[in-house]
Amino acid sequence: MNFITEFENQEEVERDISSCQRRDHIQQVAFSTYHHALTQICFDCRHIRTSIKKEDVNVLEGEKDD
Numbered sequence: 001m002n003f004i005t006e007f008e009n010q011e012e013v014e015r016d017i018s019s020c021q022r023r024d025h026i027q028q029v030a031f032s033t034y035h036h037a038l039t040q041i042c043f044d045c046r047h048i049r050t051s052i053k054k055e056d057v058n059v060l061e062g063e064k065d066d
Helices: 010-022 054-061
Strands: 004-007 027-032 037-042 047-050
Touching: 010 027, 010 037, 010 047
Parallel strands: 004 047
Antiparallel strands: 027 037, 037 047
């Protein structure tokens, strides 16, 4: 199963969580106290939506921007 990752601000992630909840989507939501970021994994939409900064993820993974 492939997922699309979206980097959004926290308000957008909250909006997406509510939208998926209204449509009875199966989702998992987590909050990172370290990065102060909200992340949603929606199994119906097949999206990962997060307010973590993309550059923080790249540093964690050791990747560079394309």
